[in-house]
Amino acid sequence: MLKGGAVWALGCMSGTSLDGVDAAMLLTDGERILEFGPTAFRPYDASEQAVLRAALGRWPGEPGVEEAAAVVEAAHAELLSRFSGAGIIGFHGQTLAHDPRGRGTHQAGDGALLARMLGCPVVWDFRSSDVALGGQGAPLAPFFHFACARHAGATQPLAFLNLGGVGNVTWIDPRQPAPESAGALLAFDTGPANAPINDLMQAREGLAQDPGGRFALAGAVDEARLEAFLAHGWFHRMPPKSLDRNAFHAVLDIGNLSTEDAAATLTAAAAAAVARGAEHFPIPVTRVLVCGGGRHNAALMAELAARMKVDVAPVESIGLDGDMLEAQAFAFLAVRVARGMATSGPATTGVAALVGGGRVSQPD
Ligand SMILES: Nc1ncnc2c1ncn2[C@@H]1O[C@H](COP(=O)(O)OP(=O)(O)OP(=O)(O)O)[C@@H](O)[C@H]1O
Ligand SMILES: CC(=O)N[C@H]1[C@@H]2OC[C@@H](O2)[C@@H](O)[C@@H]1O[C@H](C)C(=O)O
Known part of the structure; x- marks a missing residue:
């Protein structure tokens, strides 16, 4: 599926504004954008948003984090199941805390669980390896922005x-x-x-x-x-x-x-x-x-x-969709991870050398 040619990837982003989850399909080989696909947005309702807000600044194992992860997983499962035809999913999760030179970076949501629920390989935990190698772990959209600039x-x-x-x-x-x-x-x-x-x-x-x-x-x-x-x-x-x-x-x-x-x-x-x-x-x-x-x-x-x-x-x-660029970025990055390509480098996160961040979880 991922050898040589392009693949339809489904990317999603639950951003720091806490408004909801964006999802977008992208046909890509991890270098070029070949086609933009359908998109969708699922807002967090007030009670979900309150759970996420309460967990901001918290780390795994701390109070409220499990509840926040459950909200993130349920919202993504519901939104992503509306799509069909994806060969791979890029799941960012919800950043709750980010302290790259201290405690690390924490995105809530279990990609392995989503892989099983959705029956599709999921690439997730995009930021940890960059941080472990001395990088900021963010921003990660820049390699996609480069592809967008070339596409335009x-x-x-x-x-x-x-x-x-x-x-x-x-x-x-x-x-x-x-x-x-x-x-x-x-x-x-x-x-x-x-x-x-x-x-x-x-x-x-x-x-x-x-x-x-x-x-x-x-x-x-x-x-x-x-x-x-x-x-x-x-x-x-x-x-x-x-x-x-x-x-x-x-x-x-x-x-x-x-x-x-x-x-x-x-x-x-x-x-x-x-x-x-x-x-x-x-x-x-x-x-x-x-x-x-x-x-x-x-x-x-x-x-x-x-x-x-x-x-x-x-x-x-x-000609781009400014509400969906980050979701598309994580579709693009998922394909790069699956193909062993770099997702960040010294000029984007300050990491010591080019790194391909992200874990790949198979559906079974
Ligand atoms: N019509 C509008 N008027 C004013 N502000 C708006 C409007 N639409 C969206 N916004 C702002 O944009 C935010 C959503 O932006 P976006 O979805 O790009 O953020 P995010 O992806 O959650 O965050 P990040 O990129 O930091 O992870 C809203 O929470 C609101 O602050
Ligand atoms: C740690 C984290 O989640 N950072 C987000 C946040 O939201 C905007 C900015 O801060 C950016 O650094 C990043 O998101 C985008 C998607 C990125 O990594 O490119």
């Missing part, structure tokens, strides 16, 4: 920006032959993106997000708080680097600001973090292509355009 026919350096709960950026030189090539990629997490905005909206308004950036657009940025945020040591660290979802909790304390001003400040902070990150690009880019839910937030997109002074456009501008 890019000829000049460009960047993909994912605005999920956390932000991550991939700088790409598409003139290089492969993502493993020296000078092809530089990737890193930029900073908090939607997670602090969602948490604010949940706490103040009982809303899952700032719809379209409506609250932020009606507020004013607290410049002193923004400046304090940008003084954080994170911004002086050289990439590659990665973040835990709640790493900036204390720094982003918005105290007694109105919901509108708080939303405006957190939104400006997310955009300013990206602009700071872009200062690390080896060659400046003229185009930043945005994927992830943050591209639906008009305030965030406007802040980005103002601060980056380059063309900032959703990935739809090159």
